[in-house]
Amino acid sequence: VNDIIETSVLIVGAGPVGLALALDLARRGVRSVVIDDTEVGTELLPAKAGVLNDRTMEICRRWGIADEIRAAGVPADYPRDTVYCTALVGGELIGRSPLPPINALPRDLSPETTAKCPQFIFDPILEAAATKTGLVDLRRPQRLVAYREQDGSIAAEVADLTDGRTETISAMYLVGCDGAASTVRRQAGIPFDGATLDYSISVIAEIESLEKHHAFGRAERFMFIDERGTWCNLTSMDYQNYWRFTFLGYAEKPVLDEFDTEAAVASAIGSSNVPLRILGAVPWRRSECAARTYHQGRVFLAGDAAHTTSPTGGHGLNTGIGDAATLGWILAGLVNGWAGPEAAAAYTIERRPIALQNSRISSAHYRNWLAGVDFRGATASGATGQSERERIGRELATVLSSQWSSQGVSLGYRYDSTLVIDDGSVAPSDDPSSYTPTAKPGHRAPHVLLRDGRSTLDLFGAGFTLLSFDEPAEDVGLLTAAAAERGLPMSVEYIDDPGARSRYERRLVLVRPDGMVAWRGDRVDGASGAGRVVDAVRGARSQRHA
Numbered sequence: 001v002n003d004i005i006e007t008s009v010l011i012v013g014a015g016p017v018g019l020a021l022a023l024d025l026a027r028r029g030v031r032s033v034v035i036d037d038t039e040v041g042t043e044l045l046p047a048k049a050g051v052l053n054d055r056t057m058e059i060c061r062r063w064g065i066a067d068e069i070r071a072a073g074v075p076a077d078y079p080r081d082t083v084y085c086t087a088l089v090g091g092e093l094i095g096r097s098p099l100p101p102i103n104a105l106p107r108d109l110s111p112e113t114t115a116k117c118p119q120f121i122f123d124p125i126l127e128a129a130a131t132k133t134g135l136v137d138l139r140r141p142q143r144l145v146a147y148r149e150q151d152g153s154i155a156a157e158v159a160d161l162t163d164g165r166t167e168t169i170s171a172m173y174l175v176g177c178d179g180a181a182s183t184v185r186r187q188a189g190i191p192f193d194g195a196t197l198d199y200s201i202s203v204i205a206e207i208e209s210l211e212k213h214h215a216f217g218r219a220e221r222f223m224f225i226d227e228r229g230t231w232c233n234l235t236s237m238d239y240q241n242y243w244r245f246t247f248l249g250y251a252e253k254p255v256l257d258e259f260d261t262e263a264a265v266a267s268a269i270g271s272s273n274v275p276l277r278i279l280g281a282v283p284w285r286r287s288e289c290a291a292r293t294y295h296q297g298r299v300f301l302a303g304d305a306a307h308t309t310s311p312t313g314g315h316g317l318n319t320g321i322g323d324a325a326t327l328g329w330i331l332a333g334l335v336n337g338w339a340g341p342e343a344a345a346a347y348t349i350e351r352r353p354i355a356l357q358n359s360r361i362s363s364a365h366y367r368n369w370l371a372g373v374d375f376r377g378a379t380a381s382g383a384t385g386q387s388e389r390e391r392i393g394r395e396l397a398t399v400l401s402s403q404w405s406s407q408g409v410s411l412g413y414r415y416d417s418t419l420v421i422d423d424g425s426v427a428p429s430d431d432p433s434s435y436t437p438t439a440k441p442g443h444r445a446p447h448v449l450l451r452d453g454r455s456t457l458d459l460f461g462a463g464f465t466l467l468s469f470d471e472p473a474e475d476v477g478l479l480t481a482a483a484a485e486r487g488l489p490m491s492v493e494y495i496d497d498p499g500a501r502s503r504y505e506r507r508l509v510l511v512r513p514d515g516m517v518a519w520r521g522d523r524v525d526g527a528s529g530a531g532r533v534v535d536a537v538r539g540a541r542s543q544r545h546a
């Protein structure tokens, strides 16, 4: 017998992106069912993403979990340096890219900073926050077998992996957050364009006080280098005892049985005498792919289901969290009927170019690891070796600088869709390493520390937010009335703060629920002008006169 479960949104995949989307929807009052084919959530193996960038942390702040992430036990005073060397114990130093600890980072551009938080800590925090809302029904282990779109809804066939029973879940919308091999994407027939770069093996190990065994001091990452370039890196997962070795550059997927884990680890460390516990090894594919569209009918894709990237740069998970933040409010608008027909398509138009750019940047970093400088002489002896290593270290630090500092990627991304009303002002340059604040429509609404101690970012979230930097004006009333007439959730914040006024540059700024500026201006053109603004930002330009 088929049970039928009904929900607004069915999310396939309870990885970080599926959980984040469920949480975002719940914060907007939208119910979802989340299914995942694993028994429990993300575990230690295979430790994947470790760094939440400042934008992800801003989004987590809006969801109310940023403090919990920071309190989760990863020390904030740990140096984030990358050390380039030939091996750890008794190896030669090649160079170093220093990065300050998290607690020493400035907060002038954001109320948050990047955070170290491996997925085995992050995903359970998301899961607990999502299920606590009471609006998220998380079911595992359950697998999406197939779905049909008919009569204005989705009927999904779901297998319970404990008893083999099949259920039908009926939903208004289906979102594939089911990772790189996405069943949803395949069944929708959406091509996944791109290429495999190569394969790696990650080995997770527990090593107590690693710094006691070598001379390079504490660092987040060690890159092991010889004449052929970088062949392994060792990254701290939690700034304590969990470490991940990544052996890279395999043309074919490595067979685990043929891989001598102990010998590989010993060669990277440069010794077999460092006490450690190997927890497991996982081969994985490095690729740069993107779904040709993120949306088709009632089906959407987000996270790795929509795009894959080399982890060099740490943009994979963070790009997926950005997808969830934008898709969340668009879906809330569709479910509640206030979003117009252009909203769904805008999701691809806004998010896909970001993924393409981030994965292009990440592949470029990876190529620099392998061949970005002339590695000849890396292991040579004597004075020649010494000077070659110094040269390699200097050159690597230069070519990789935008991998270690990428605030332009995290905060500077911009949207160009029909949901954004361009004001013709000049956009700051799209530089991956540095971010220039702007309130130009399509950009992240910038952080300004208000005189009352709050960040402007703390004003956004539930629905649209109209910032008014002047006395209550007639225009505010016109926009509020236009929003109310169309069911668009919008609140008004009057801001009496010269710093914020000059950063935002206009009297009125309309910020979307995902914290991006939708429109700004000094006035609106009467009731019909206000209606035009509200219709554009909700994806109903074409319905303007309906």
Ligand SMILES: Cc1cc2nc3c(=O)[nH]c(=O)nc-3n(C[C@H](O)[C@H](O)[C@H](O)COP(=O)(O)OP(=O)(O)OC[C@H]3O[C@@H](n4cnc5c(N)ncnc54)[C@H](O)[C@@H]3O)c2cc1C
Binding pocket: 012, 013, 014, 015, 016, 017, 018, 035, 036, 037, 038, 047, 048, 049, 050, 051, 142, 143, 144, 145, 177, 178, 179, 180, 182, 183, 202, 284, 302, 303, 304, 305, 311, 313, 314, 315, 316, 317, 318, 319, 320
């Ligand atoms: C070695 C490594 C290092 C990385 N480092 C970083 C980093 O530093 N920073 C960063 O931002 N990113 C990093 N990433 C990338 C990051 O891990 C991924 O981008 C992220 O996990 C994607 O999340 P997701 O929720 O989209 O997909 P996933 O985490 O893949 O989750 C998908 C879920 O869907 C489930 N599922 C699949 N099919 C079905 C089905 N048919 N039915 C039900 N459930 C299904 C899966 O079991 C899984 O639980 C790294 C990745 C790797 C491999």
